[in-house]
Amino acid sequence: MSAVLLLNGPNLGILGRREPEIYGTDTLADIEAAVAEEVKVRGWDVLSVQHDSEGELVSALHRHSDMTVGALVNPGALMIAGWSLRDALASYAPPWIEVHLSNVWAREQFRHESVIAPLASGVVVGLGSYGYRLGARALMHLAAPDA
Numbered sequence: 735m736s737a738v739l740l741l742n743g744p745n746l747g748i749l750g751r752r753e754p755e756i757y758g759t760d761t762l763a764d765i766e767a768a769v770a771e772e773v774k775v776r777g778w779d780v781l782s783v784q785h786d787s788e789g790e791l792v793s794a795l796h797r798h799s800d801m802t803v804g805a806l807v808n809p810g811a812l813m814i815a816g817w818s819l820r821d822a823l824a825s826y827a828p829p830w831i832e833v834h835l836s837n838v839w840a841r842e843q844f845r846h847e848s849v850i851a852p853l854a855s856g857v858v859v860g861l862g863s864y865g866y867r868l869g870a871r872a873l874m875h876l877a878a879p880d881a
């Protein structure tokens with residue numbers, strides 16, 4: 735079965751109890767379920783990977799690049815200087831969407847640039863966990879526009 739890679743970076747494993755006024759109350763499990771619900775119309779599965787360290791995320795991309803049809807990537811703070819994550823994504827051939835729960839543009843200056851964004855097919859910011867659903871829909875469109 736085809737699968738979407740749901741890749742979440744540092745501090746995203748504690749969603750639900752992490753600064754809920756910024757990131758909302760949905761947990762990562764809630765987000766996994768929401769993405770699964772979206773992509774099941776295509777018969778796709780969700781392969782969810784969350785790590786707090788950059789190297790693990792890079793390894794996950796290497797490991798799963800051949801078996802996934804696309805990815806939703808929330809790099810967390812690695813958006814700022816995650817150069818090895820950026821290089822791993824450069825080698826990831828399927829389409830992928832960058833997702834941020836919060837509106838990074840409305841926050842501190844250091845969150846205003848993402849080193850991975852120039853490589854993404856698209857970016858969803860500021861819509862909370864709903865952004866992952868939107869990203870999943872965009873991915874279905876990009877991966878198989880006529881299906």
Ligand code: DQA
Pocket residue numbers: 744745746808809810811812813833834835836837838845
């Ligand atoms: C985030 C935004 C990042 O700036 C922050 O470091 C995160 C979460 C978001 O989803 O809004 O960890 O990626």
